[in-house]
Amino acid sequence: MLQTKEFKPGELDAMDVLRLALTSKVYGAAIETPVSEAPQLSGRTGNRVLLKREDLQPIFSFKLRGAYNKMAQLTPEERSRGVICASAGNHAQGVAFAAQALGVRAVIVMPATTPEIKVGACRRRGAEVVLHGDSFSDAETHAFVLQQQLNLTFVHPYDDPLVLAGQGTVALEVLRQVEAEDSYTVFVPVGGGGLIAGVAGVIKALRPDIRIVGVEPDDSDAMYRSIQAGERVRLDTVGIFVDGVAVKQVGAYTFDLTRRYVDDWVRVNTDEVCAAIKDVFDDTRAVMEPAGALAVAGLKKYVAERGVTGQTLVALTCGANVNFDRLRHVAERAEVGEQREAILAVTIPERPGAFREFIEVIGARAITEFNYRYAPRSEAQIFVGVQLARAGQRRELVAELAALGYAVTDLTEDELAKVHVRHMVGGRAPEATDERVYSFTFPERPGALLEFLTKVHGRWNISLFHYRNHGSAHGRVLAGMQVPPHDAADFTTFLDGLGYPATDMTTNPAYRLFLT
Numbered sequence: 001m002l003q004t005k006e007f008k009p010g011e012l013d014a015m016d017v018l019r020l021a022l023t024s025k026v027y028g029a030a031i032e033t034p035v036s037e038a039p040q041l042s043g044r045t046g047n048r049v050l051l052k053r054e055d056l057q058p059i060f061s062f063k064l065r066g067a068y069n070k071m072a073q074l075t076p077e078e079r080s081r082g083v084i085c086a087s088a089g090n091h092a093q094g095v096a097f098a099a100q101a102l103g104v105r106a107v108i109v110m111p112a113t114t115p116e117i118k119v120g121a122c123r124r125r126g127a128e129v130v131l132h133g134d135s136f137s138d139a140e141t142h143a144f145v146l147q148q149q150l151n152l153t154f155v156h157p158y159d160d161p162l163v164l165a166g167q168g169t170v171a172l173e174v175l176r177q178v179e180a181e182d183s184y185t186v187f188v189p190v191g192g193g194g195l196i197a198g199v200a201g202v203i204k205a206l207r208p209d210i211r212i213v214g215v216e217p218d219d220s221d222a223m224y225r226s227i228q229a230g231e232r233v234r235l236d237t238v239g240i241f242v243d244g245v246a247v248k249q250v251g252a253y254t255f256d257l258t259r260r261y262v263d264d265w266v267r268v269n270t271d272e273v274c275a276a277i278k279d280v281f282d283d284t285r286a287v288m289e290p291a292g293a294l295a296v297a298g299l300k301k302y303v304a305e306r307g308v309t310g311q312t313l314v315a316l317t318c319g320a321n322v323n324f325d326r327l328r329h330v331a332e333r334a335e336v337g338e339q340r341e342a343i344l345a346v347t348i349p350e351r352p353g354a355f356r357e358f359i360e361v362i363g364a365r366a367i368t369e370f371n372y373r374y375a376p377r378s379e380a381q382i383f384v385g386v387q388l389a390r391a392g393q394r395r396e397l398v399a400e401l402a403a404l405g406y407a408v409t410d411l412t413e414d415e416l417a418k419v420h421v422r423h424m425v426g427g428r429a430p431e432a433t434d435e436r437v438y439s440f441t442f443p444e445r446p447g448a449l450l451e452f453l454t455k456v457h458g459r460w461n462i463s464l465f466h467y468r469n470h471g472s473a474h475g476r477v478l479a480g481m482q483v484p485p486h487d488a489a490d491f492t493t494f495l496d497g498l499g500y501p502a503t504d505m506t507t508n509p510a511y512r513l514f515l516t
Contacts, residue, residue: 007161009252014261017201020165021172025072026065029101030057030169035177035314038283045300046309051284052174055292055320059093059121062170062318063157066194067094069166070155071102079104084152086143088114088136089244090319091157096127107152109143111135113443113474115323134443137248158194159251168198174314175206184312185211187266187302189294190223191245193254195318200261211263215298217242218267223250227259237501240441240474241270244291244319266298266305270415273297274330275337280317289322290330297337304391336412339391341368343383343417344398345513347407350380361404362386365397371425381513383417383425409509417510420466420478425514432463434484436491437511440477441501452477455498460491464515478505480515 007016033056038049054062071083082105085095092108099106106127110119113134122129132142147154156163171186178184186203188196200212216224219239226232232255238246250258268276273290276297280288288296295315302308335341348354359367369385388394394412401408411417416439442452456462456479464480483491495502505511 010256012161012201012253012257014201014205017165017168017198017257018205020161021168021198021202024069024162024166024169026069026166026169028072029068029098030065032173033057035174036284038280040283041279041296041300045303045313047303048312049299050178050312050314051280051296052170052314052316054170054316054318055286055288059090059097060320061090061094062167062195062316063090063094064097065169066158066160066163066166066198067091067155068098068101070160070162071095071098071104073162074104074153078153082106082150082152083155084109084143084147084150085155085157086110086136086140087157088139089118090321092118092122092127093125093321095155096122096125099127100125107146107150109139109146111139111443117323118321156251158192159253161253164194164198164201164254164257166198167195168202170195170316171199171202175203178312178314180312182312183207183209183211184314185213187213187215187295187299187313187315189245189291189316189318190214190216190258191220191291192247193223193250193258195316196262197254197257199316201257204261212261213264213266213298213302214258214262215266215268215295217245217273217294218269220246221267222247223255223258224265224267226250226255227265239270242273242290242294244289245294264302266302268294268297268301269337271333271337272301273337274333275335276300277330278334278338286320287322287327288317289319292317292319292322294318333418335368335387336418339394340388341412342386342388342394342397343369343411343414343422344386344401345409345411345510346382346384346401347379348382350378354380358382358406361401361406369422371422383422383514409513411510414508414510416478416505416508419476421510421514424466432480432482434482435463435480435506435516436483437464437478437480437505437508437515438495439503439505440479441474442477443474452500456481460487
C-alpha cells in the first residue's frame, strides 16, 4: 500500500494522486453526488453545461471527503489521542462529521467572528469548539499551540496528500458520470488548492486530454499569483465575500500539483459570483454559498472571453453553507454581475420637469433604482439604476446620455457606490470641512462595532458614517473624519496603529458626486 509519509512537497505526481484516490476511504461518510444538467445556462452559453453537485454532501460541501479520508487512515494510537483543526467553515464541519462517525475526539478552533450556524453545526456533532481571535490566521496559530499542549493530530484543510486525494474522488466520479463524445473542460474553485490538486491529479493521470481550469476571486487569487511567480506567494489581504476560498497562502503540496496539471485560469469579481449564485438557483433551485458558485462564474467568463461554443463544460458546485442574511447582498449584486443593470450618476438641471425629461430619454428601459435629494444649486445629481436587455448596452446608454448633454459617471464597477453611497444619497454636509473618507474592514462579532467607534473617537470629529451588515465574517464601514492639514501626519500615524484595514476613498467619484 502506498504510504503518504514517503512523500514530501514536490514529490507527488498525477499517478501518485490517482493511487491515493483509488485507495481512499471517503464513502463511510461522503456520498457519490450527481452530475446534473443546467439547461438554462446551457442555452445561454451555447454549450452543454453540467454541475457536479458537491453541495448535496451531508455537510453540504466536498470538504467531508478529504477530512474523512485523512481521519479514517489514522493509526489506532493517533485515533486514541484525537484530532484538531482550524477552520471557520466547511472543513470544520467535515472534521466534526468524520470524528462523530469514527468515534474520534475532535477539537476545532474557529475565529470568534464565525457565524453561530457553523459553530452550532460542529458542536451538535460532538466536536469541542474553541473560539479564538478575529481571523483564520488567529485561529490557526492558536490551534498549533493547542495541538502541542494536547498532543492531537492536526488535520489540515488542504495541504495534506490524504486530504487532497480524498477530494480527488470527485474526479473519479466525474469521469464515470460525464458521457461526452469529445474531450471536455472541468472548472474547479480554488482556495488553498486541495480540491483542484486532487481533481487535476486524478484526471490528468487517466484523461490528459480533459482540460482543467482553476477559478479564483480577483481579490483572493493566491494560487494564480503563485503560478505566475513560480513560487508560493503570501497575500497581504484577501477578499471577504467569497470566504470559502479566502486563503492568503496556498499549500506546498497543492501548489506543486496545480502548477503542473492545471491548464488555464479565470479570475472573477464579486458581482460575477453573485450572478452565478442566481444562475445555479434558476437551474436547480439550490442556493450556493459564494465559493459554491465560483466555478460557474468562471465557466461563464471563460465562455464569454474565449468564444467557446458547442462544448461540454463541467462546473464543480462545491458548497451551500450560506448565511441567509447574506442573500440580500447577493440579490443586490446579481443583476450587475449578469450585465443586466447599469449604475449611473447623472447630472440634471435642478428645475421642474427635469426628472420627466430624463425618464423620457431612458425610454422603455426599466428603472431599478432612483435616488435624489434636493440641494439649492443649479444642477442636481441623481443615482440611478437602469435595467439592460443585453451585455454591451451599458456603453450605448452612457454614450446616448452624453450625446444629449447629460454629464454621466458610470458607477457600475465602483464598489464604494454599490456598498455604501447608494444608501446615502443626499447626505451632503457643506460644514464638514477638511473631510477625509476611508473604507474600513473590521471583524463582524458582538461588540466589534463599538470597539471600532471607541478607537476612532478622539481628537478628529466623525463627519460621515455608514455601516451595513452583509452576513459575512467581516463588516464594512465608510467613515469620514475632519482632519485639518496640519494634523495630516498625526492622522496617518493614528490609522497605522488603528488595527483595522483602511482604504482612502476621498477621491472616489461616487463620494465626490453625492456626499460632498
